[in-house]
Amino acid sequence: MLCTNVPSMAMKEKNKIGISACLLGEKVRYDGGHLLDRFRADTLGCPEFECGLGVPREPMHLEGAPDAPRLVTNNTQQDHTKQLLTWARRRLVELEGENLCGFVFKRNSPSCGVQRVEVYNEKGIPVKEGVGIFARLFMEHFPMLPVEDEGRLQDAKVREDFIEKCRRSAL
Secondary structure, eight states: EEEEEEEETTTEEEEEEEOGGGGOOOOTTTOOOOOOTTTTOOOOOOOHHHOOOOOOOOOOEEEEEETTEEEEETOOOOOOOOHHHHHHHHHHHHGGGEEEEEEEEOOOOTOOSSSSSEEETSSSSSSEEEOOOHHHHHHHHHHTOOETTTTTGGGGHHHHHHHHHHHHHHO
């Protein structure tokens, strides 16, 4: 996750918004790439990278029940769920000290997607009912913190609403 500062109108200081590292140009995606967007910026990491999975790495997806999926590699079917959960629980405790006022996650990511992430059922058919493993834990741990997926922030109204929620959260 990465942190960026958002000016606070009320406090004349900057508030931190967490953001997935790949969205800020960090080459942490499974294919060694990034998804840099100039709207975003500063530092925290990528759950899959930070939990010890290499770059580049085999693509992964969610499998099983949408409310408790497993993180599995596409070709070799290696299950990395436990590794990601162990890291995520530790990371959430660390993030308590960051005084975040919001978080931007990577759309459709098996670790960071906020909504409509594909989860493959027992027949191998994807259903768009999942939430990324880290994103789910984050939202459970910080239920009052505004979160958004980067794809929706392309809409000016959604972006304005999110920033306003973050400002209110920081008060």
